[in-house]
Amino acid sequence: MTIRFGLIGCGVMGEALLSRLLARGVYQPSEVIVSEPLLARQGFLQQEYDVTVTADNSSVFALASEVVFLAVKPQVFSAIAQELAGILEAAYSPLVISILAGVSLSQLEGAFPQLPIVRAMPNTPATVGAGITAMCLGAYTNTKHQQIAQQIFSAVGEVVEVSEILMDAVTGLSGSGPAYVALMVESLADGGVAAGLPRVIANQLALQTVLGTAKLLEESKIHPAELKDRVTSPGGTTIAGIAQLERSGFRSALIEAVRVAAQRSLELGK
Numbered sequence: 001m002t003i004r005f006g007l008i009g010c011g012v013m014g015e016a017l018l019s020r021l022l023a024r025g026v027y028q029p030s031e032v033i034v035s036e037p038l039l040a041r042q043g044f045l046q047q048e049y050d051v052t053v054t055a056d057n058s059s060v061f062a063l064a065s066e067v068v069f070l071a072v073k074p075q076v077f078s079a080i081a082q083e084l085a086g087i088l089e090a091a092y093s094p095l096v097i098s099i100l101a102g103v104s105l106s107q108l109e110g111a112f113p114q115l116p117i118v119r120a121m122p123n124t125p126a127t128v129g130a131g132i133t134a135m136c137l138g139a140y141t142n143t144k145h146q147q148i149a150q151q152i153f154s155a156v157g158e159v160v161e162v163s164e165i166l167m168d169a170v171t172g173l174s175g176s177g178p179a180y181v182a183l184m185v186e187s188l189a190d191g192g193v194a195a196g197l198p199r200v201i202a203n204q205l206a207l208q209t210v211l212g213t214a215k216l217l218e219e220s221k222i223h224p225a226e227l228k229d230r231v232t233s234p235g236g237t238t239i240a241g242i243a244q245l246e247r248s249g250f251r252s253a254l255i256e257a258v259r260v261a262a263q264r265s266l267e268l269g270k
């Protein structure tokens with residue numbers, strides 16, 4: 001079978017995408033080639049997913065007919081672009097999808113001249129099919145490329161299309177956001193332990209509180225402020241907790257976290 005999908009860099013996000021694409025049957029293992037530098041990691045990926053594995057990024061470009069998906073760290077982007085520059089003319093003209101934080105369409109189009117490019121920002125809940133991806137389309141893309149990217153990211157969750165100028169803000173919010181939420185779950189559980197709960201129970205209560213609240217907001221479509229008001233009894237426990245959160249700058253901390261992460265995304269592309 002022809003190789004249709006090439007993945008350059010199969011770490012946390014690459015593997016999350018790969019496993020779901022295979023599980024959903026978007027690509028068959030025989031249609032996929034993956035490049036990874038470490039022998040041990042190559043062995044694992046080959047065994048686990050039965051895909052073709054290589055250490056040579058140029059083979060990915062030479063063999064993948066439909067999509068080349070870049071999932072390396074932004075810091076190695078220029079090295080990879082240099083490495084691939086020589087082979088681009090001889091290869092197919094695959095759709096290049098990049099999930100590299102901060103790396104712009106113009107940088108990608110400079111590295112892969114005339115190729116259709118999609119810049120995207122998924123997030124780690126993609127691993128369980130509950131991610132959200134924002135994407136924007138490069139100058140050489142057409143409807144078919146848009147559909148391919150939609151199909152790939154739909155396999156791991158929701159997809160929104162945004163203009164490129166918003167991609168750094170997306171990165172600061174939904175790209176990095178799972179880490180903020182994980183920190184919150186951990187801290188809520190720690191608070192429970194501080195208040196006397198056994199750790200296992202505290203972890204379960206914290207996780208389900210975040211999950212349940214997200215589900216309630218999603219299904220009821222009520223504004224978060226309204227939900228907060230519904231929980232907050234006059235003179236009760238919740239308003240005491242909220243007053244403390246406000247004294248500690250909780251909202252401002254989250255607003256600044258997203259803003260600073262967006263700024264960092266912008267810097268990573270420089």
Ligand SMILES: NC(=O)C1=CN([C@@H]2O[C@H](COP(=O)(O)OP(=O)(O)OC[C@H]3O[C@@H](n4cnc5c(N)ncnc54)[C@H](OP(=O)(O)O)[C@@H]3O)[C@@H](O)[C@H]2O)C=CC1
Pocket residue numbers: 008009010011012013014035036037038057071072073074076080099100101121122123124175
């Ligand atoms: N983690 C996240 O939540 C998200 C990450 N992203 C973006 O996804 C990209 C990947 O992030 P993440 O998966 O977390 O990072 P990882 O470090 O987990 O994955 C990157 C992988 O690329 C491999 N690699 C390194 N150099 C090369 C090379 N020259 N050729 C091929 N493969 C190489 C690494 O191998 P080794 O480890 O041996 O160096 C590693 O397995 C980043 O650009 C990031 O901005 C986007 C959305 C969310």
Ligand SMILES: O=C(O)[C@@H]1CCC=N1
Pocket residue numbers: 101171175176
């Ligand atoms: O921390 C990072 O740079 C990457 C991008 C978004 C999530 N992780």
